[in-house]
Amino acid sequence: MKIPSPRPLLARFVLAAVVLCPNLASAQALQLPPGCQPAAPVTCSYLPAAAYSVGEVDRVLIDTGRNNHPIPVRIRYPIGAQGPLPVVIWSHGGATTNIVNVIPPGIPVSRGQQSSERRGRSFAAAGYVVVHVGRLAVDNAALTAAQLLDCTRVGVTAAALIDADPATTPRDACRIWTGWHLYGPQNVAHVADRLGVLRALMPADFSGSFDREKLVIGGWSGGTQAVMNIAGANQRWEPVGPFANGVTLPATAVPGVVAFFADAPRRPGYISGTSNNSGFQAAGLQRIDERPFLFNSGSNDMGPDVAPTAARGLPWLSAMPGGKVLAWDRTGIANHATVNLGNNDGGIEDGCRPALNQVAHCLWYADLGLAFLDAAVKQRPAAVAWIYSDAFKVLTGGAIELHRR
Secondary structure (H helix, E strand, C coil): CCCCCHHHHHHHHHHHHHHHCCCCCCCCCCCCCCCCECCEHHHHCCCCCCCCCEEEEEEEEEEHHHCCEEEEEEEEEECCCCCEEEEEEEECCCCCECEEEEECCCEEEECHHHCCHHHHHHHHHCCCEEEEECCECCCHHHCCHHHHHHHHHCCHHHHHHCCCCCCCCHHHHHHHHHHHHHHHHHHHHHHHHCHHHHHHCCCCCCCCEEEEEEEEEEEEHHHHHHHHHHCCCCEEECCCCCCCCCEEECCCCCCCEEEEEEECCCCCHHHHCCCCCCCCCHHHHCCCCCCCEEEEEECECCCCCCCCHHHHHHHHHHCCCCCEEEEEECCCCCECCHHHCCEEECCEEECCCHHHCCHHHHHHHHHHHHHHHHHHCCCCHHHHHHHCCCHHHHHHCCCEEEEEC
16 A cells, blocks of 8 residues: 555644634634633543554564564553554553563563563553564674774774773673664564464454454654655764774665654654764655654753754754654653653652643653544544644643644
8 A cells, every 4th residue: 555645634734724624814813623722731631543452462573684683562451442443552661671581482572672561551541553673783693894983983982992881892792782773673674574473373362353444653762763755864884993884774674664752752863962872864864755744842842862852853954854743842841751751660759740740741742642543543633633733832821832734
């Protein structure tokens, strides 16, 4: 099936706005969907068509084309949902993570696939299958001489010698760098190609199927590199002396993708300027194609990168127009975890703390995420009307700006 063009979707957005607010001559008029009342902002929340209980299961895929590189995944799914269901393939934040558990019959579970739990549950409860991809460092024995040379050419091995971490050897730094930057998009592509294998391994309480023609590629922070790469942005890491050539990663093709989703999108490499730089150059970001893409960020979306937060908006600004949406918190209340609906690590809440007034922001980002997916993937009329109306402005009291291209 041909990947749906975003243009018909945008036309429906515009049509919805005209129908909902015929008096467009008034710049002050709010364009609101039925039932949304400014006097009661909660009435402007987005409600998906159905709400399901969420199941989850851990599985692992092995990529024989990359020296048997393991790709552990956690699948969250709507219990009782019927028919072909859209699939969100999600990449966790950070670089690479480790195996923290092994469940019968010998299935490894990584720390990474356990993250973004609230985002994944939000999607699954609304009728999506969510595959959380664990991102592992390249196995020590599998690291090739060519990969080690690539790391040397872009300064990764040299950085390991001066980072004040004696436990990280140059070889270990290369294993992590390669597993994150180069293997990230390849992991997602492998999962997309093996959805049939994963469907055969689903528990008995999953009664639907995976819709291979309605894929969403999403991620948080470090995981958004894979998202933007698959959306069309190639990456390039510059060489360090005395080398003349750096490392280039072309955009990775994944058939069947209809939309993209980035919580805390990574900044361009020329701004971050560290050994963890994203590799995205200006020309690369401009190749993000015309398919719908939601970017969530804000003025306090710091993360581990040392760079201006405003730079997180550059991927949205650089991408080709067509269903591009940027949600930007100007208040500073939403932090790096808030845009990913927060998390609770070892009993410590980050991102949705009531004392910091972050709970409402988490709920707002959740509403927007579901509306975007339902509009871009399912083309649900209520979602189309909601996302291109002023409902989000009323709901958030203007705390989170919504920009569209």
